[in-house]
Amino acid sequence: MTEFVLVAGAWLGSWAWDEVVPELRAAGHGTHPLTLSGLADRQGVPAGQQTHVQDIVDEVVGHDLRDVVLVGHSYSGIPTGQAAERIGDRLARVVFVDSNVPADGESFVSGWPDGRAMVEASIAKNGGFWAPLTTADCDGQGLTGEQIARIVGGSTPHPGATLTEPAVLAHPLGELPATYIKCLLDGAEPSDDVAALLTGERWRLVTMDTGHWPMFSQPRELARILLDAAG
Template identity: 70%
Template sequence: MGARLARVVFVDSSVPVDGGTFFAGWPDGGAELQAVIAENGGWWPLVPADYFDGQGLSAQQVARILAHSTPHPGATLVEPAVLTGPLGELPATYVLCLLAGDEPGDTVAELLTSDRWRLVEMPTGHWPMFSQPRELAQILLDAASESTTPTV
C-alpha cells in the first residue's frame, strides 16, 4: 500500500515495527494490558474518565469521548505487524502531543532522522482532535499540501 500513499500522519501514536506488536517497546511487554484484553474476550475495554486527566480536555470533551467510544479490538495490539518495506522511507509527519510526553519514543526518534519524516509538536494531550481540532486540521492540511508539492 505504501506506493499509493503520498504521506502518512501519525497523531501521537505508536508506529509499527516489522514483526513487533503494539507492546514491543513497553518495559513489561504490555503484560498487564494483554491480560486485560484476554479477560475481555479479545477487546481492550473502555477506560474510565480519570484516564483523561491532565490531557487538556474539558469535562464535556471527556464525556463526549466516553459516550461515543467502543472497545478496541485487541488483535490489532497483540498480533505482530508485517511491513513490506522500511517505514523510514515512507513520507510521514509525526504529531507529538506534549502533555502526553515531551519526547518521542525511541522508534519514532529513529524514524525522525529520515529526511522523509517530519515532527510537529502540539501543546496538548493525546486527543488533539477534541482539545485542539482546528490546529490539528491545519497540520493535516499542511501535510496534504506537502504531499502534493512537486520536488525539484
C-alpha cells in the same frame, strides 16, 4: 485535491473526527473518516491487526483515491503505517498523530513493554477485548469535562487480536514521506523508535501543546497541521 483518510486510535470510530472534517472540507479536500472493524458502529465484526490494515487499504483502493494523506492516531498508527506502503503511488504522505508506529514482526503490545501486562490482562478479563477508556485515562490531557464525556461515552471495547498480532512491513518505515505529531501533554519527547525515524530525510516532527486526543482538544489546530502536511 487531497484525500484525507482519518483513522482514530483504540476504542474510537469515525465519529472522533467530527470537528476536524469540516475544517478539511472547507479547504476543498476530500475526507474519509474510517471506523475500523470491530469498533464503534462496526462492533461484532471479527478483527485482527491485518484486518485493520486491509480496512484502510480498501477505503483507498475501493474509492480509487489518489493524492492520499493517511492519518493514524495512537494505536492506529500501526495499521496506518502498514497500509501506507501497500497503497503505493496513491500515497502523498502519512501523518502519525501521537501514535505508535509499526515495526516488522512486532505488535502493539511488544512495542509497549511497560504496559504490556496491563493490556494483556485486560484482554484476558474482557472476553478478548481491551476494556474501553475511563474518565481517569483522560486526566491531564487538555480536555474539558464535556470532551472527556464524549470520548468515554463513545468508546467501545477494542479487539484484542489487533494489539497482539505482529506488523508486516516490506520496506523500512523511514522510506515513507511522513509527519509525526507529538502531543506534549502526553510526553515531551517522541519514543525512541520514532526519534530514530525522525533522523531520516523523509520524516518531520510537529508538536502540539495539548494531550493525546487533539481531535477533541484542538481540532482546528490539528486540521491546520494536516493541511500543512498535505501541502
